[in-house]
Amino acid sequence: MADSPRASPSDIAPVVLLADDDAAVTGQLVPLLERSGFTVRVVADGEAALLAAERESPDLIVLDVLMPKMDGREVLRRLRRAGLAYPVLLLTQVGESTERAMALEEGADDYLNKPFDPYELVARLRAVLRRSRRGLPALGAAGQVRAGQLRLDRVARRAWLADRELLLTPKAALLLDYLVTHPDELLSRERLLEVVWGWDAISGTRAVDNRIAELRRVLADDAAQPRWIETVPGQGYRFLAEVVTIG
Amino acid sequence: MRRWWLVLVLVGAGVLGTALAAWQAGDVVLVFRVEPAVAVAAVTGAALLVTATVRTVRILLDRARAGATAVAAREHRVFLRRLDHELKNPLTAILIALANLASTEPAAVAVSSQVSRLSRIVVDLRKLAEISDGPMERVPVDLAEILRAAAATCVDRQVSVTVPEVPWPLPTVPGDQDLLDLAVHNLVDNAVKYSRPGSRIALRVFEQDHHVVVEIADTGRGINAEEIDSVWAELARGRDTAGIPGSGLGLALVRVVTHRHGGTCDLRSRPGEGTVVRVRLPV
Numbered sequence: 383m384a385d386s387p388r389a390s391p392s393d394i395a396p397v398v399l400l401a402d403d404d405a406a407v408t409g410q411l412v413p414l415l416e417r418s419g420f421t422v423r424v425v426a427d428g429e430a431a432l433l434a435a436e437r438e439s440p441d442l443i444v445l446d447v448l449m450p451k452m453d454g455r456e457v458l459r460r461l462r463r464a465g466l467a468y469p470v471l472l473l474t475q476v477g478e479s480t481e482r483a484m485a486l487e488e489g490a491d492d493y494l495n496k497p498f499d500p501y502e503l504v505a506r507l508r509a510v511l512r513r514s515r516r517g518l519p520a521l522g523a524a525g526q527v528r529a530g531q532l533r534l535d536r537v538a539r540r541a542w543l544a545d546r547e548l549l550l551t552p553k554a555a556l557l558l559d560y561l562v563t564h565p566d567e568l569l570s571r572e573r574l575l576e577v578v579w580g581w582d583a584i585s586g587t588r589a590v591d592n593r594i595a596e597l598r599r600v601l602a603d604d605a606a607q608p609r610w611i612e613t614v615p616g617q618g619y620r621f622l623a624e625v626v627t628i629g
Numbered sequence: 630m631r632r633w634w635l636v637l638v639l640v641g642a643g644v645l646g647t648a649l650a651a652w653q654a655g656d657v658v659l660v661f662r663v664e665p666a667v668a669v670a671a672v673t674g675a676a677l678l679v680t681a682t683v684r685t686v687r688i689l690l691d692r693a694r695a696g697a698t699a700v701a702a703r704e705h706r707v708f709l710r711r712l713d714h715e716l717k718n719p720l721t722a723i724l725i726a727l728a729n730l731a732s733t734e735p736a737a738v739a740v741s742s743q744v745s746r747l748s749r750i751v752v753d754l755r756k757l758a759e760i761s762d763g764p765m766e767r768v769p770v771d772l773a774e775i776l777r778a779a780a781a782t783c784v785d786r787q788v789s790v791t792v793p794e795v796p797w798p799l800p801t802v803p804g805d806q807d808l809l810d811l812a813v814h815n816l817v818d819n820a821v822k823y824s825r826p827g828s829r830i831a832l833r834v835f836e837q838d839h840h841v842v843v844e845i846a847d848t849g850r851g852i853n854a855e856e857i858d859s860v861w862a863e864l865a866r867g868r869d870t871a872g873i874p875g876s877g878l879g880l881a882l883v884r885v886v887t888h889r890h891g892g893t894c895d896l897r898s899r900p901g902e903g904t905v906v907r908v909r910l911p912v
Contacts, residue, residue, distance in 0.1 A: 404718045410725035417729075448714075495755075497720035497748045500728040551766060553807070579807065588778060589807045 395421045396441035396511055401431035401457070402473065403449045411500070418504045428452025432460055435468060442469040442510055444503075455488060462489045467523050469510040473498070491522030491563070495576060502573075509567050521563040521625060529623035532601070532610070534562055543601060553578050554596045561597075561611065561621040570618040594619060641678070702761075709758040709863075716751050720744060753878040757863065760808060760885050769801035772841055772910070775810050776832045779817040785826035791833040799834060802841050802910045804890045809910075812886040815879040816845040816906050823904070824849030839912050840892070846905040852898040860896070883908070 398420045402408050405426075412422045423438060425431045429451040435443060443461075445454035452460075458470055472493035492506045513521070521527055527534050531544045539555050541548040550558065560577045561569070571590045579589065594611060597603070603610045612620045727741050773792040780788045793799055802809075820830045824847045833844040852860060863881045883906075887894045892910040 404722070406722035407718055407725070410722050410729055414725055414729055495752075496717040497724055497751065500725045551768070552764070553766070589810060592806065 395419060397421045397423065397438065398507065399423050399425065399431065399434050399438065399440035399443045401425045401428070401434075401444065401449060401454065402446035403427060404446070407446075411503075414500055415504070415507075420507070426450075428454065428457045431457050435461060435466060436464075440468060441514065442471065442507060444471050444473060444507070446473045458488055458490060462523055469514050470522065471503075471506055471510060489523035509564070521565075521627060524563070524627035524629070526627070526629035527562055527625050528628045529562060529565070529610075529621075529625045532562070532623065533628070534559065536563075548600045550600060551593075551596065554593045554600075557590075557593045558597055561619070562625055565621045565623065565625045568614055568618055568620050574618065590619075637678070706758055706761055709754050713751055713755050713758065716747070720748050720751060724748070750878070753882075754863070757878055757882055757885060760811075760882060760889070765808065765889060766805045767803045768806060770804045770806050770809050771799075771801050772809065772813070772834050772843055773799050775806075775813045776834055776843065778810075779813050780830075780832055782814070783817065783821050783830055786821060786824065787827065787829045789829070789831050791831070791835075793835050799836060799841060800912050802890070802912055804910065805886075808886045808889070812883045812908065813843065813845075815883050816908075819879055819906075820845055820847035820849060820904070823847070828903075836912070837909075840909045841912060843908045843910070844905055846903065848903040851900040851902055851904055852896075853900055857896065857898060861894075 396419075398415055400408060400411060400415070400422055402411075402424075403426045408424050408426075412424060415422045423434060423440065425434050427450045428445075431443070431445060431449070431454075432452065434440070435457075445457055447454040449457075454472055458472065461468065461470065469491045470489065472490045474493050474495050491510045494503055494506060525535070525537050527536065533542045535541070536559055539552075539559075541550065541555065541558060556578050557574065560574065574590045578593070594613075598605060598608075598611060601610050605613060608622060610621065610623055612622050614620055723740075723744050727737065727744065730737055732738075773790075776790050776792070780790045817830070817832065824830065828848045830848075831844070831846040833846070835842055861880050861884045863878055884894055887908050887910065890910050892908060894906065894908045896904060896906040898904040
């Protein structure tokens with residue numbers, strides 16, 4: 383469970399464009415987001431979402447994946463093709479890992495699976511907003527990113543440390559992609575499980591720890607004095623290096 | 630497939646049937662003067678023909694069965710996805726409505742707890758659908774290491790782990806580390822859930838006939854004989870499990886993970902004495 387919603391003084395009613403065709407969901411989500419300090423615009427299909435995004439310049443967009451007229455992923459693709467780099471959070475309807483990987487590759491900054499913890503949504507929106515408020519580009523839309531000597535080609539799913547290409551298992555590659563595109567954010571093990579596996583393992587969170595260990599091995603990172611991935615005891619992990627987009 | 634065998638059999642049967650009918654009607658008089666070598670060759674040919682026919686029929690039947698099973702499995706997965714899709718939005722709306730209520734009233738707390746339970750089932754059903762046909766890694770997996778890690782999670786139980794070292798160590802199995810981890814942890818989790826504090830849990834792993842066999846045994850409550858066959862099904866919960874948390878999807882997950890690794894799983898149980906679950910995975 384994330385923090386309960388509380389308007390941050392630095393947030394001057396950021397505008398969220400919420401696109402979901404289920405009135406039961408939007409009817410409940412609007413008051414929750416408004417109490418959390420957001421101004422909310424609601425649309426009920428993909429075409430309306432695209433029009434509203436172009437007209438209203440929202441601070442961020444929440445897109446449901448399955449919508450009439452145009453699905454959320456197509457809206458996202460068109461936004462990115464049009465050069466609109468608004469931060470986008472996808473509410474996925476499909477639990478498959480391929481769907482999640484594609485959502486990130488196509489430029490979603492974050493996503494949540496339904497049913498989600500409403501406070502987790504608020505926390506994710508704030509994290510995305512913090513980056514854009516600091517004038518940092520939304521990394522979700524970047525094809526290539528760099529953090530010091532680490533370079534990621536997110537489209538080709540390849541990574542290099544200096545001149546050496548990193549050999550990673552598919553899940554470790556997905557985990558590294560998520561960490562690098564969410565730098566300086568405390569990411570709980572549960573969140574990382576959902577991101578990489580699409581579900582939380584009954585076996586607890588060792589699956590995440592195993593992949594983090596794999597990443598540390600290939601990055602030659604020392605857990606005691608980390609350069610790349612910091613362990614936040616009892617809470618999760620944080621990617622430490624500053625990340626810039628290079629394409 | 631070699632359909633010509635089928636054609637040959639049909640043509641042969643037709644010719645033979647016609648000849649027999651003609652002979653019976655007295656239209657044909659058959660005089661047999663067969664060389665022994667020719668007789669042997671004819672008998673051998675006939676035997677070969679029968680064998681090939683039987684084999685062809687068996688292959689056709691096996692394919693039909695496999696096809697029917699695959700269709701049923703595909704339909705089942707489609708159903709799981711549809712169910713997941715239909716339940717997601719109402720559950721999301723209820724979760725947000727409860728957050729909006731922010732009520733500590735007992736009724737609201739009770740609803741909240743039941744919604745969490747439903748959400749858990751939806752997520753587990755999705756997990757099951759994904760594990761059934763999602764991508765799977767194939768790396769050498771050390772099951773002994775997984776067992777030791779799972780043993781460390783058992784609280785208030787007497788746990789033993791038996792791993793062969795002599796004359797050679799346990800081989801690894803090719804598979805998905807996370808999925809095998811998930812399966813073993815589910816089984817160990819069940820052993821803890823369905824036993825009392827102080828009970829004994831034995832985790833054993835050994836090599837047998839090109840397989841690695843994992844056994845998880847407990848001195849817990851056991852399973853009633855009439856429920857043993859149904860415990861592997863989705864949402865199966867025993868009669869006596871009320872009050873014990875669980876979605877009834879744990880063993881279904883274990884079964885799916887095992888089958889995806891080309892393995893098998895089974896269990897033996899005696900009410901009041903305990904249960905042994907066995908998973909066999911090819912090396």
